[in-house]
Amino acid sequence: MRSLEKAWYRKAGWLLLLWPVSLLFQLLASIRRFYHSAVARSQRPAVPVVVVGNISVGGTGKTPLIIGLAKALRKAGLRPGIISRGYLGKAPDYPFIVEKNSSAEEVGDEALLIARSLGDCPMVVDPDRLRALEKLCSSFHCDVVLSDDGLQHYALPRDLEIVVIDGKRLFGNGMCLPAGPLREPVSRLRSVPYLFINGEPEGDELPPELERAERLSLQPTFLVNLQTGEKKPFKGAPFNIGTTVHAVTGIGNPDRFFTLLSTLPYQVRRHDFPDHHPFSAADLEALAIDPRQPVVMTQKDAVKCEQFAGRNYWYLAVEMKLPDAALASLLETIQGLVEQRRGTVEAV
Structure with missing residues (x-):
């Protein structure tokens, strides 16, 4: 896998041989997004859901953002909860509530890191993120749910999307899997309200889709x-x-x-x-x-x-570390979603 990643970011010419497969992958991803998004829009959880993810494979820095955002939300007086796939974890059953003494073998390394970093912040892992969401909401009193990854898990309803991009690697050769590192085309970012670049990009010019992105370090x-x-x-x-x-x-x-x-x-x-x-x-x-x-x-x-x-x-x-204005804007948006959802629930 490492050698293939290097080829993506070095823009190796032989990857063009995989371009037809990438087009098929992109088409199937678009159909899947259209279908599951329509189903998800018909569902409305009791609390707003914020998805933090990326459009490329590999690490971009979304886990530290999840941790930092959850801490900021608690400081603002809200009660966040976390859901995650629990990648590579093998819990005894699902959905599984993550505890401080859980093991990486059970819940995966990223989920365990988040749970350890946030202390008593409730967290549930399940490959079926919708099921994780239902378990979290039924077991804990949360104001807002943060989904660790899951941008492409379109069966999961969401009120807000946040994407983190690695500043050094950006989008590699700009192609979707398997010819490139992208899970979805770069154009997907146009519909994402909050974009964060982790680290300073190399070069003077950013792709147009990233001109409004904030810096994260x-x-x-x-x-x-x-x-x-x-x-x-x-x-x-x-x-x-x-x-x-x-x-x-x-x-x-x-x-x-x-x-x-x-x-x-x-x-x-x-x-x-x-x-x-x-x-x-x-x-x-x-x-x-x-x-x-x-x-x-x-x-x-x-x-x-x-x-x-x-x-x-x-x-x-x-x-x-986020610019103060960017963090304030993000917190204000999430607080607005929480108040809006509370008003809807009370009206019902």
């Missing part, structure tokens, strides 16, 4: 020890200058993580694993890392390694 805050919970400020040179640091990742777009670590005065050694890799003790032992040398991973990977990581294992905590 992920700011590193602390390095946190997996065993002890000890925190070291990221910008404070937490390790001795010149130290060999092993960067271990199993995420969709690891380049941003490695680039971030390379800004520190260390010798960074890169260890790549596939996206959503189910880390085991054997994986870490096979790296044969000197226990005196620190290992740094993302928080999403760390939730899968807590049980067997050594004292030299740390994860990088990050915080979402």
